[in-house]
Amino acid sequence: MTYCTTCGHQIALGQFCHQCGAPIAEPVTEPIAEPPLVAPVGGGAASTAVREPATAGLTSAAPTAPITPLPTGPLPPAARYPLYATEHASPATTEQTAERAAVPPTPTTASTPRGRRRAWWIGGVAALVVTGAGAVGAVRLVGGQEGPSPLGAAAGSVREGSEDAAGGDSPAPTEDLTPLVTTVQVPGTAPDSADARTGEPVTFGSQNLTDGDESTAWRVAGDASGSSLVIDLGREVELREVGLVNGYAKSYPGYDGYRANRRVSAVRWTFDDGSSVVQRLDEDRSMQAIGIDTVRTERVVLEILRTAAPGGRNFTAISELRLGGADG
Structure with missing residues (x-):
């Protein structure tokens, strides 16, 4: 298993760290030389002596990159998807991330644009209802007022006024x-x-x-x-x-x-x-x-x-x- 040399995050596949986005250095291994078997001269038994490998003409292998020890303490938070190499990890802790995922913020009706529109619409309808009720009451008070007839009609009878012959606003006498x-x-x-x-x-x-x-x-x-x-x-x-x-x-x-x-x-x-x-x-x-x-x-x-x-x-x-x- 490979770990990131920058943040210590465990890496399965890829050329960049899923946590911090740093490039992953390819590990370099040194080939191990196997000593060749030497046949005896003249068909005799094989020699049991170990022959030292020849080093003449060989170049030294490239130095191996230093390996950073594994970090101690709690594991880093799980990788977020999708994640890009140019995106940096959030400094939030694992507990804070889990809390935000479990309890997403719920906007109130009044705080969102749609809520504000809905509140405005409800308020407008209420205002129209109140205005209409007031207008009906005014009409009843002005146009439906009952009173005694000038000819002595019983209380509760309705009498409609009429304009005089000259077209004035006051009713003609009855x-x-x-x-x-x-x-x-x-x-x-x-x-x-x-x-x-x-x-x-x-x-x-x-x-x-x-x-x-x-x-x-x-x-x-x-x-x-x-x-x-x-x-x-x-x-x-x-x-x-x-x-x-x-x-x-x-x-x-x-x-x-x-x-x-x-x-x-x-x-x-x-x-x-x-x-x-x-x-x-x-x-x-x-x-x-x-x-x-x-x-x-x-x-x-x-x-x-x-x-x-x-x-x-x-x-x-x-x-x-x-x-x-x-x-x-």
Whole structure:
């Protein structure tokens, strides 16, 4: 086995040391002269005397290169591959090399270019989400704010503002147009009754829908779902709001007309231009009004879509109508 004369590393093959890259000197060996056998003169027995080799005319062999003794102590680290003659060995110890090989450094997400790009991308998406949520909240606060109707609509109803005729930003004032109603055509009328307290007669004609008194009502026997009322304003108006009291709102100790009779839970309002709007109503005996897109109309058709089950008196009742907008 051959060892490097510079660093002492064991060498198997090659002309350079795998560890330090130094060239390897070729070992020179001196030939050993064997004494020739000399035959005896005259065929006698061979002489047993040793004959000295002749040295005349021979040149001395080249001097042998000095051999460095093997190093003592721990073995040098194993060779790294690929290794070139011009590359110098690392001064790191065997323990440090093994530690680095066993635990390679793991770059953090933020310290690498790809990690920085990923962190930037995640941050950008988060910022967009927060901005979008803020914008939606602002729209809800500005455009979806609920408030009481100028005609006394129940809390929770939605009213849309409209611009005035001059094109300004402020909404035009809304008038109560209910007193303009000339007639209301109804699908039927329930028989008259009597007040249990006073004994006075109680009527349920269509005039009760626009008299401004919520203790009176138009009433018809049974479930009026699918029936329609035709409201005539007498002239074309600009309509912006519609509503009704969806049951018999009269009550006194021992009698609750709203719970005893059917309540209207959904209606459709239709106007002269063919447009319509559906209104869903709550179990609330007060006026329930909604804002609509401004429409010019002379007649309004009110279709009863659904009623709630009665509490003992199978009649459908509406105490009052409300129409709002501008006359003319």
